[in-house]
Amino acid sequence: MSPAARIAVTGLGVLCSVGDGVTEFTESLRTGRSGLSAPGPGPAPGPAFTAPLRDFALDRSLDALRQLPAPLRDLALRTARRSPLPVQAAVTVALQAWQQAGLHEVAPPGDRTGVVVAGSNLTERYTEDSRARATPNPAYLPARYALHHQDTDHVATLSRVLGITGEGFTVGGASASGNVGLVSGARMLAVGVADVCLVVGALSDLSELQIRGFLTLGAMAVADAGNGGPGEHPAAPFDTRHRGFHPGQGAACLVLETEESARRRGAAVLGRLAGHAIALDGNHLADPSADGEARAMRAALAAAGLAPRDIAYVSAHGTGSPLGDATETTALRDLFGEAADGPWVNATKGLTGHCLAAAGVVEAVAVMLQIREGFVHPSPGLDKPADPGCRFSGPVAARTDIAFALSNGFGFGGINTSVALAHPDT
Structure with a gap:
């Protein structure tokens, strides 16, 4: 572009x-x-x-x-x-x-x-x-x-x-x-x-x-x-x-x-909306695919000209489904490695509920606000992570500079999406 x-x-x-x-x-x-x-x-x-x-x-x-x-x-x-x-x-x-x-x-x-x-x-x-x-x-x-x-x-x-x-x-x-x-x-x-x-x-x-x-x-x-x-x-x-x-x-x-x-x-x-991707699984059911989710994130990074190490924060799709959450953490660890080396991760649905069709836009607004204000919102109710391999936000907001973030959205029928959002000064 x-x-x-x-x-x-x-x-x-x-x-x-x-x-x-x-x-x-x-x-x-x-x-x-x-x-x-x-x-x-x-x-x-x-x-x-x-x-x-x-x-x-x-x-x-x-x-x-x-x-x-x-x-x-x-x-x-x-x-x-x-x-x-x-x-x-x-x-x-x-x-x-x-x-x-x-x-x-x-x-x-x-x-x-x-x-x-x-x-x-x-x-x-x-x-x-x-x-x-x-x-x-x-x-x-x-x-x-x-x-x-x-x-x-x-x-x-x-x-x-x-x-x-x-x-x-x-x-x-x-x-x-x-x-x-x-x-x-x-x-x-x-x-x-x-x-x-x-x-x-x-x-x-x-x-x-x-x-x-x-x-x-x-x-x-x-x-x-x-x-x-x-x-x-x-x-x-x-x-x-x-x-x-x-x-x-x-x-x-x-x-x-x-x-x-x-x-x-x-x-x-x-x-800025720096990059984006849509990747299908070839699946008409509700079960997600870690491969498809990782492909979408990689493609969004490639479209933005970014590497995984450039991402400071991921707004996860994170619906609260045991299978969905496990699949997404697998994809995140595949892309970013273990918690100590990875970006901050949270899920806005823990605050707003799942807004379904609007979720991706609601969460993009949340990401833009956190980029501008320099924080990652807390995750109330995340008392015992089912997978400790991600750097989840805790009970209070974490202050951090965010140049680039990913916001994920995954839908029934194997519809995987990810958008890369950026600070205006990048």
Whole structure:
């Protein structure tokens, strides 16, 4: 990639159980504040712990963006106030990132701006709820159901609110969707079809059927498997008590921009997307492959022109699945060696829960904040690592300079991804 096409990060947005905006999210990362809690008894064994959004309101979140012009804020509210929760969350994080990037003041033409929404099957909860409303009487079906039940409603709404008239689409890669979105956005810029691209990790608002499916598969930690009882604390990813993932609600956005465009606009560069890779396993099931994960990390390093020794920190995929955690630590040790010689490792899902389609973008925001602030967030609940061969973060934040980091995302069906993120001064 030519220097003119180097990919800068100029804006960040995040909405999850431990933060509405980067300021609150940064403090939660620094202190290791977890959004996980036991959801309480239900009609059937359910998730052991969840990390839902708490008290989210679109108007309140938009009011917090005080630099946004009032017409833009009002347009966003009018457009999305009756949209499903995932679309409202997407608008919120996109506007947070839009404001930080200064795009409300100086932006390229609309046809030089693109948007990628990471995630698929995002509206099953909305569909399930709409079916329940419409079954007694079809007249109760929402008038815009045919629009809202499609994942592309995210793209269309963001296009309307932000005046984006360049390329836009959704991408899916199961739990690797966020990283697939970042790769797709970077490629959009690299081939020259846009100067700025918003990559939005879409909130997964799980339906009861989706929750039951994850529990049946054994991927989600169930409350009757020694988790979620009174007084219990959730096990962190990579701890010997792990029993599966804890679902979290979250959305996030990165503004990716060519460095040439950032210079023209006078935008502050927060960091860089230095390299990326996607590697498939040739597998349609849920079991991961250490070889595939290591191949993705090596390819991301090669794309960035980096060696393993250059990486100071790895944001692990780390879902809390015993098999998944063991596979990833095997891949990490294969690439980086044993703990004393390797980079710091943590898993943001231990704080936010598993944000599923949005996880890769939420975690990329977390990595960028830790690079900028010079720390690695704690791993509460990682009391006894199942594999001591990695340099896991401890109960408090570790101060460290991070020039380069990797952020991993691995999805069902053997979809392995890794992105290399860099300090702006590299």
